[in-house]
Amino acid sequence: xxxxxxxxxxxxxxxxxxxxxxxxxxxxxxxxxxxxxxxxxxxxxxxxxxxxxxxxxxxxxxxxxxxxxxxxxxxxxxxxxxxxxxxxxxxxxxxxxxxxxxxxxxxxxxxxxxxxxxxxxxxxxxxxxxxxxxxxxxxxxxxxxxxxxxxxxxxxxxxxxxxxxxxxxxxxxxxxxxxxxxxxxxxxxxxxxxxxxxxxxxxxxxxxxxxxxxxxxxxxxxxxxxxxxxxxxxxxxxxxxxxxxxxxxxxxxxxxxxxxxxxxxxxxxxxxxxxxxxxxxxxxxxxxxxxxxxxxxxxxxxxxxxxxx
Amino acid sequence: xxxxxxxxxxxxxxxxxxxxxxxxxxxxxxxxxxxxxxxxxxxxxxxxxxxxxxxxxxxxxxxxxxxxxxxxxxxxxxxxxxxxxxxxxxxxxxxxxxxxxxxxxxxxxxxxxxxxxxxxxxxxxxxxxxxxxxxxxxxxxxxxxxxxxxxxxxxxxxxxxxxxxxxxxxxxxxxxxxxxxxxxxxxxxxxxxxxxxxxxxxxxxxxxxxxxxxxxxxxxxxxxxxxxxxxxxxxxxxxxxxxxxxxxxxxxxxxxxxxxxxxxxxxxxxxxxxxxxxxxxxxxxxxxxxxxxxxxxxxxxxxxxxxxxxxxxxxxxxxxxxxxxxxxxxxxxxxxxxxxxxxxxxxxxxxxxxxxxxxxxxxxxxxxxxxxxxxxxxxxxxxxxxxxxxxxxxxxxxxxxxxxx
Numbered sequence: 001x002x003x004x005x006x007x008x009x010x011x012x013x014x015x016x017x018x019x020x021x022x023x024x025x026x027x028x029x030x031x032x033x034x035x036x037x038x039x040x041x042x043x044x045x046x047x048x049x050x051x052x053x054x055x056x057x058x059x060x061x062x063x064x065x066x067x068x069x070x071x072x073x074x075x076x077x078x079x080x081x082x083x084x085x086x087x088x089x090x091x092x093x094x095x096x097x098x099x100x101x102x103x104x105x106x107x108x109x110x111x112x113x114x115x116x117x118x119x120x121x122x123x124x125x126x127x128x129x130x131x132x133x134x135x136x137x138x139x140x141x142x143x144x145x146x147x148x149x150x151x152x153x154x155x156x157x158x159x160x161x162x163x164x165x166x167x168x169x170x171x172x173x174x175x176x177x178x179x180x181x182x183x184x185x186x187x188x189x190x191x192x193x194x195x196x197x198x199x200x201x202x203x204x205x206x207x208x209x210x211x212x213x214x215x216x217x218x219x220x221x222x223x224x225x226x227x228x229x230x231x232x233x234x235x236x237x238x239x240x241x242x243x244x245x246x247x248x249x250x251x252x253x254x255x256x257x258x259x260x261x262x263x264x265x266x267x268x269x270x271x272x273x274x275x276x277x278x279x280x281x282x283x284x285x286x287x288x289x290x291x292x293x294x295x296x297x298x299x300x301x302x303x304x305x306x307x308x309x
Numbered sequence: 310x311x312x313x314x315x316x317x318x319x320x321x322x323x324x325x326x327x328x329x330x331x332x333x334x335x336x337x338x339x340x341x342x343x344x345x346x347x348x349x350x351x352x353x354x355x356x357x358x359x360x361x362x363x364x365x366x367x368x369x370x371x372x373x374x375x376x377x378x379x380x381x382x383x384x385x386x387x388x389x390x391x392x393x394x395x396x397x398x399x400x401x402x403x404x405x406x407x408x409x410x411x412x413x414x415x416x417x418x419x420x421x422x423x424x425x426x427x428x429x430x431x432x433x434x435x436x437x438x439x440x441x442x443x444x445x446x447x448x449x450x451x452x453x454x455x456x457x458x459x460x461x462x463x464x465x466x467x468x469x470x471x472x473x474x475x476x477x478x479x480x481x482x483x484x485x486x487x488x489x490x491x492x493x494x495x496x497x498x499x500x501x502x503x504x505x506x507x508x509x510x511x512x513x514x515x516x517x518x519x520x521x522x523x524x525x526x527x528x529x530x531x532x533x534x535x536x537x538x539x540x541x542x543x544x545x546x547x548x549x550x551x552x553x554x555x556x557x558x559x560x561x562x563x564x565x566x567x568x569x570x571x572x573x574x575x576x577x578x579x580x581x582x583x584x585x586x587x588x589x590x591x592x593x594x595x596x597x598x599x600x601x602x603x604x605x606x607x608x609x610x611x612x613x614x615x616x617x618x619x620x621x622x623x624x625x626x627x628x629x630x631x632x633x634x635x636x637x638x639x640x641x642x643x644x645x646x647x648x649x650x651x652x653x654x655x656x657x658x659x660x661x662x663x664x665x666x667x668x669x670x671x672x673x674x675x676x677x678x679x680x681x682x683x684x685x686x687x688x689x690x691x692x693x694x695x696x697x698x699x700x701x702x703x704x705x706x707x708x709x710x711x712x713x714x
Contacts, residue, residue: 097315105311
């Protein structure tokens, strides 16, 4: 189990993580969703003991990471965002080293190396140097190095960045298998589809703060049944904001430049009404986009911007 | 301890994988030793060739060049008479260590006590041998000046007789002999007993200057210095790979990782030290009084330098800056610390500075071990100091690695 309470991390003037609290349970996948620079990796850094928090407390399997780092770390497995492997060594030697780093030895060591090579689909490539591997194979081995010692808590920092679709599916299956085996998984990503398909609970981060958290159903519920409507064209955003806001059940999420974003129930049925109201202000609408309720639309509703911006 | 060994094993495998670098490190002492052999024709002692253009053809000129062909100097300096154009061409081609031009009227000017100018052109690509030529010339000319002052009167008479272009009469010879005698008796009150006692050491009796022996310990230190520099860059490689960051998140602390890396580095340094010492013995005939002690000392020095350069690496803000910084430290250390040039060829102030550098300090002790004159007590203290420095630097590196990774 991971327990994070009031976590804060400052770099000089910059506050990278601010008052972050959550609990990740065994056998479940907890997702930290947010755009690049939201503070996901810093949060993982503080949990893993790599970065000392400015304030707050992190406990892993009941051990305080700051006070009992060795005990806390011994329960953790980490799969970093960038592939962290010795490219000039064979795959099996990489696994051996990271397994020994967590105290494995003897028969169990050999058995785990073989088992993990099989799990990540590299059993026939164990003696090959990593530098000869494709990007997807390196990603899988990178994952294997994080689970070789059978950790009870697994920290995954955007493990699918830059991975081809086939390898991504395989990696996500591996993550699910870990959770199914009882491992507490903390998974960071900025891919909302991944978060939706993988995570049992989620926390959405922006500018170092959690802006929403809960199960997928809870988060979707907080959106209601409202669709997101984005209008692009030539208009005065403030005039359109006032006009859109006058319609029943319509909430203006963001307005600026040549774009206005609104949240409204049954948007596809009420689109003509909306466009007529907007056109009455003298606006010229060139493009209209309707998005069904999702994590993406929730993020846009909460921050006024897209997840990938 | 197991993770220290696991880290060392992993790094040794990586060092073995980079075998061209390992060969290069091992090859440095052999390569430089081989170059020295080529430079000095396979002899232990250096040879200087002095080209002489004698436009005066006087007795003074012949005595001057003869000074280079007396005693032990004759074994080092070879004098060859040449024409001016040939001499200038050959010195430009680097075919000799120096070109001495004796101008017309040099002998006459010497007899008359008048100013005379000799021209010595030295080979700019050599340092030691032209220095020997210049020093010898200076001493000879100063000697001639002293003789000219002591035997002022008889020399004037000889000069006057020579002016008359004939041999002096018997009476004049007797007068000159009497004058020499008087001048000698006059100088006797200073010379006998001498006011300053000059202790002369015969070069023939002293131990012959062994160029290889003077250079080779420096080459061994240079090899471990370069290797330590190369091994220290691995912290940047591991940072680039992301493995250092991952390793720091493992339960064992950063100190264990540092210990493992230096254990692997020490093993590779031990191999290079052993090969270097063996090459000195079997290829260049350099005997070592206590080979085991020399091997242990060289390895310890290598680990110390590895620790030092790891700290230097961590001071830089980027890998490129680290490379520049390490080179900026390594090259002056190698130059001053007696590795490129033996301390015997350096001015006194430079020896004082050089012997205070870590590699210079280590070199003096290595030479003492190789020559069998190392004091056990002093060596034990030196080894304890070196181990203490490695531990202290290890603590600094481990603390820095956590945030730096």
